Amino acid sequence: MKIGLIGLGKMGFNMRERLRRHDIEVVGYDPRPEVTDVASLAALAEALPAPRIVWVMVPSGPVTRDTVSELAGVLAEGDLVIDGGNSRFTDDAVHADLLAEKGIGYLDAGVSGGVWGLDNGYGLMVGGAAADVDRAMPIFDALRPEGERADGFVHAGPVGAGHYAKMVHNGIEYGLMHAYAEGYELLAAEDLIEDVTGVVRAWTKGTVVRSWLLDLLVKALQEDPAFSEISGYTQDSGEGRWTVEEAIRHSVPAPVISAALFARFASRQQDSPAMKAVSALRNQFGGHAVQRPPNTETTGA
Amino acid sequence: MKIGLIGLGKMGFNMRERLRRHDIEVVGYDPRPEVTDVASLAALAEALPAPRIVWVMVPSGPVTRDTVSELAGVLAEGDLVIDGGNSRFTDDAVHADLLAEKGIGYLDAGVSGGVWGLDNGYGLMVGGAAADVDRAMPIFDALRPEGERADGFVHAGPVGAGHYAKMVHNGIEYGLMHAYAEGYELLAAEDLIEDVTGVVRAWTKGTVVRSWLLDLLVKALQEDPAFSEISGYTQDSGEGRWTVEEAIRHSVPAPVISAALFARFASRQQDSPAMKAVSALRNQFGGHAVQRPPNTETTGA
Amino acid sequence: MKIGLIGLGKMGFNMRERLRRHDIEVVGYDPRPEVTDVASLAALAEALPAPRIVWVMVPSGPVTRDTVSELAGVLAEGDLVIDGGNSRFTDDAVHADLLAEKGIGYLDAGVSGGVWGLDNGYGLMVGGAAADVDRAMPIFDALRPEGERADGFVHAGPVGAGHYAKMVHNGIEYGLMHAYAEGYELLAAEDLIEDVTGVVRAWTKGTVVRSWLLDLLVKALQEDPAFSEISGYTQDSGEGRWTVEEAIRHSVPAPVISAALFARFASRQQDSPAMKAVSALRNQFGGHAVQRPPNTETTGA
Amino acid sequence: MKIGLIGLGKMGFNMRERLRRHDIEVVGYDPRPEVTDVASLAALAEALPAPRIVWVMVPSGPVTRDTVSELAGVLAEGDLVIDGGNSRFTDDAVHADLLAEKGIGYLDAGVSGGVWGLDNGYGLMVGGAAADVDRAMPIFDALRPEGERADGFVHAGPVGAGHYAKMVHNGIEYGLMHAYAEGYELLAAEDLIEDVTGVVRAWTKGTVVRSWLLDLLVKALQEDPAFSEISGYTQDSGEGRWTVEEAIRHSVPAPVISAALFARFASRQQDSPAMKAVSALRNQFGGHAVQRPPNTETTGA
Numbered sequence A, B, C, D: 001m002k003i004g005l006i007g008l009g010k011m012g013f014n015m016r017e018r019l020r021r022h023d024i025e026v027v028g029y030d031p032r033p034e035v036t037d038v039a040s041l042a043a044l045a046e047a048l049p050a051p052r053i054v055w056v057m058v059p060s061g062p063v064t065r066d067t068v069s070e071l072a073g074v075l076a077e078g079d080l081v082i083d084g085g086n087s088r089f090t091d092d093a094v095h096a097d098l099l100a101e102k103g104i105g106y107l108d109a110g111v112s113g114g115v116w117g118l119d120n121g122y123g124l125m126v127g128g129a130a131a132d133v134d135r136a137m138p139i140f141d142a143l144r145p146e147g148e149r150a151d152g153f154v155h156a157g158p159v160g161a162g163h164y165a166k167m168v169h170n171g172i173e174y175g176l177m178h179a180y181a182e183g184y185e186l187l188a189a190e191d192l193i194e195d196v197t198g199v200v201r202a203w204t205k206g207t208v209v210r211s212w213l214l215d216l217l218v219k220a221l222q223e224d225p226a227f228s229e230i231s232g233y234t235q236d237s238g239e240g241r242w243t244v245e246e247a248i249r250h251s252v253p254a255p256v257i258s259a260a261l262f263a264r265f266a267s268r269q270q271d272s273p274a275m276k277a278v279s280a281l282r283n284q285f286g287g288h289a290v291q292r293p294p295n296t297e298t299t300g301a
Helices: A010-021 A041-047 A061-073 A089-100 A114-120 A129-137 A137-143 A163-191 A195-204 A210-224 A239-249 A255-267 A272-285 B010-020 B041-047 B062-074 B089-100 B112-120 B128-145 B161-189 B196-202 B213-222 B237-250 B255-267 B273-286 C012-021 C041-047 C062-074 C089-100 C115-118 C130-135 C138-144 C163-190 C196-202 C211-223 C239-249 C257-265 C273-286 D010-021 D041-047 D062-074 D089-100 D114-120 D130-135 D138-142 D161-189 D197-200 D212-224 D237-248 D256-267 D273-286
Strands: A002-006 A025-029 A051-058 A080-083 A105-112 A123-127 A153-157 B001-004 B025-029 B052-057 B080-083 B105-111 B125-127 B151-158 C001-008 C025-029 C053-056 C080-083 C105-112 C124-125 C153-157 D001-005 D025-031 D053-056 D078-085 D105-112 D124-128 D153-157
Touching: A002 A041, A002 A255, A002 B151, A010 A025, A010 A114, A025 A041, A041 A061, A061 A080, A061 A089, A080 A089, A089 A105, A089 A163, A089 C041, A089 C239, A105 A114, A105 A129, A105 A163, A114 B273, A114 D114, A123 A137, A123 A163, A123 C211, A123 D197, A129 A137, A129 B010, A153 A163, A153 B041, A153 D197, A163 A195, A163 B273, A163 D114, A163 D161, A163 D197, A163 D237, A163 D256, A195 A210, A195 D153, A195 D161, A210 B273, A239 A255, A239 C239, A239 D010, A255 A272, A255 B273, A255 C089, A255 C257, A255 D256, A272 B112, A272 B161, A272 B213, A272 B255, B001 B041, B001 C012, B010 B025, B010 B062, B010 B112, B010 B128, B010 D114, B025 B041, B041 B062, B041 C041, B052 B062, B052 B128, B062 B089, B062 D089, B089 B112, B089 B161, B105 B128, B105 B161, B105 D078, B125 B128, B125 B161, B125 C196, B128 B151, B128 B213, B151 B161, B151 C196, B161 B196, B161 B213, B161 B237, B161 B255, B161 C196, B161 C239, B161 C257, B196 B213, B196 C124, B196 C153, B196 C163, B237 B255, B237 C163, B237 D237, B255 C163, B255 C257, B255 D256, B273 D197, C001 C012, C001 C041, C012 C025, C012 C115, C012 C138, C012 C273, C041 C062, C053 C062, C062 C089, C080 C089, C089 C105, C089 C163, C089 C196, C105 C115, C105 C130, C115 C257, C115 D273, C124 C138, C124 C163, C130 C138, C130 C163, C153 D062, C163 C196, C163 C211, C163 C239, C163 D273, C211 D273, C239 C257, C257 D273, C273 D114, C273 D161, C273 D212, C273 D256, D001 D010, D001 D041, D010 D114, D025 D041, D041 D062, D053 D062, D062 D078, D062 D089, D062 D212, D089 D105, D089 D161, D105 D130, D105 D161, D124 D138, D124 D161, D153 D161, D161 D197, D161 D212, D161 D237, D161 D256, D197 D212, D237 D256
Parallel strands: A002 A025, A002 A051, A051 A080, A080 A105, A123 A153, B001 B025, B001 B052, B052 B080, B080 B105, B125 B151, C001 C025, C001 C053, C053 C080, C080 C105, C124 C153, D001 D025, D001 D053, D053 D078, D078 D105, D124 D153
Antiparallel strands: A105 A123, B105 B125, C105 C124, D105 D124
16 A cells, blocks of 8 residues: 655654554655655655545644645545544534545544654544545554554544544543642642652552553653653643533533643743732732732832 | 720721721720730720620631630630631631630621721621620621621621631632633733723623622722733632632532632742643653743753 | 614513613514514614614524624615624624625624613623714613713723623623522531521622622522522523633633533533543442432332 | 451452462451451451551541551550551541550551452552561562552652552542543534444553543443443542642642542532522523422422
């Protein structure tokens, strides 16, 4: 099998390597000359046998949209595009419709595993038509972890279902990480606990909370026990927001995932406007002393 | 009527004044010579006609405990002590028992109103025996707002009930303030809103959210429209914590009050240990860039 | 002044009455013959002097959209439409553009006050062009509470700002109500508190938590002290959801408002799917007994 | 080695078995004649070689307290008691002091692993003196999972540290379970997802959210795909509450763990008093229809 792979960043680069290890020929395209195999999407299309399969692994949103549009121009009837990026599931129907006008098939594939996927394999959640899924199965089998297919791959439903499942996966991930993080902070605050890293490590086997994320937390603590080389400033890449938006749309209470999301928002604020308002209110009714922001303090005040 | 009042801080000082305006004679005691009327608690006891009534208005915890203990020594059978501070309700039975050994009565009185109570009157929530409440009623009537007694005073139950009601009052206060604060932050973040202070002020009459706290928020915004002279660093004085502890004891879900409490905790952290853990985890699995704390950044890194 | 008012439901009916009390002539339209003044929108347009002002007070979403579309057909250049319903602020630009094609002006007006607005006046938050706002000011002055205009009216910004401000107002309202509700539940759970209604009533004057909502809570408790005639099943009308969505869009932490929203979602669930999952997990790892749903229990099991 | 084990319930029974498999002789005591090895604690003490080691595995609180008290009477100087139950860490100093009066040593051991610990081993978190820990190490080595000791065992600090670590472990467990539960509920609510169990199973290998709890969730879904045989009514055993209490004591924000705890409280309410209050408020200001509780509805109303 020989496929195209667009986007050779942190994820795509490793996926090309894993596919090749599993004897799938990959023609990779990336705007960066030092990593790309071909010079353009047109060249990519020419380099593949028809009917073609092209895996898209680029940033979600406009970049994915533009890539799919361009593919609609260079691919032909019977070809198949798989969006493996972190697109919002609502983009999938748009992409599928756009390609369907040219007779090109479309699958959305949620991919999890991060930088470890190269060796461990990637968890895959796929949406689309069964015939398209079957056709791409050798790719999925190469990317997914060893063992039973159903432990690392699912055909979740029609177009959109793959990214929906991945979105929920990431929403859960927010909650899991924050649960560990709260526990870590509490251990670190308590004098009785003389060996925080040791406690977290002792949880990695036998306990109810053991997980891959916990293994990574141990690794991180062993590298930097008090997290002194890291700040709490934390980005979010969209899936957490979408998960809460979907919870709202479905009237599903999501206190844990939303709390984890809001904690990320707060981590990026120098000072909280809301807490300024609370502080101002306390000052108004109680004459409670307020703290002035560092940059407004003057000597002699 | 002539009573003693111990503690002439922000609250006690104003309360002495309001009581005097209502023709209640007050002998005030405070360790600060410039505000006290007598030199000691013994002198206070001597200055009052038996049976005495002494109102305690000092910081909750050890200071209140010590004051009550000392009063047990200088007061006599038939006297009455009223703790008007923000004591934890669990302290009240201890104080009442200690005084009961000497035949001294005890009431706990939650007092709300802040620095505005001098003119507006104070909301009062009282716990204790009905006979003691009746005896102290002239004091309560002087302190509470004008109008119907039941709109600003309640005999909530036995000893402890007053501070319990006050604790819940303050827990609610945390939630109310944070609800307004979230709304303020959202208004301030939205470009469509050209006049944040104007919007908040327009809510003060006719709307569902009108309240005294909202009036204060308008006042604070008029004084400092972008809260540029105030930091979000916000203390908490105990009642919010106790309210959540009580919610836990009674198996009552308290997501709003606890969220407001946790936001105060977070406001006092330079950086969040929990978010450092989240950031470290993201770095481990995804190779996401982490931000180094400001003080560890080096040129050339 | 003579204006049109479309929608004579709970809000519109009272607003027509308040406008008339303030000597504004109102031609009301409603599909229900028993309340309408005219038979159709076309008849409404004919009954008004040009340039016309028409206030729309119908359910947000499709009904408002259809009404605005129909008005674009029956009104003329120079007329002005005011949407006073609870539309999502993102609808306003759509409505404004649609009407602008015919030279018809547009204002969005958030209206708060509920069934009490007839007598108390309504809090008003308005978005749109200054000239349009000025033109409609007699209407706003009639609807808003007595007193200073700025205490119950704001021109918040361009089209959309009025509904944005109203959305935030309602989001705050969710948080305020839930803060009181948590406090109420805690009071009701505590044996020390012998008079829950009395405690809540004693907060209505002098305290920090006094508000109009608190007055209503007292009224509700006086009518039904244990809320025995009411279920916790609670609808939401959209603004709470939109507020959390906007908080997400602006990266503003909104733990309090979202908690209040999620509690409404939960109130409408017979049983929580999430808690079923938690219960199932506990059973898996700990052999903890699970409770079977009532309808699956069988005798002899 | 020959030790005593008190409490042969779900946990203790399996632990006796695992210890025996690892060639540790165990004299078990339980009030139930059908499982006990000896008739009394005195008989247990007699059956063990001095200096004795006795592992206590009974319900936390009064039962553990009574057991430790009784052991103080039947054991002798130089003996060692290990509390492996889920005691609150604040009980440990009390137990240690009580035993120290007789020269008896004390360790607190948090034990995780549930019914699977028999075969997988138990994660162990231990507090106490290093010499006591060393002495009991053969027991810990038998109970903990195979592999490196530090992956399933930690000497976390002085007396109390073991139960503190276990408490935090369980607090995290609450958060993890609820994160998965929210994700499950969202998957189940979305029509695009045609195979909820399949999606969750596909997460068990390669993904970021893979964990032992996730494996159990798959198992539970395979046994009962829609959780139709289980209710959401969920108990809590104390550690979640203590974790939030500790978070409050240490001023550590814990929105995720507290949300998971509050969801359990809510799961045990037939109807929410707080939501009744919210519903009553909405009815007061907006004339919103309220739903009457099922048992108060009357025909003709």
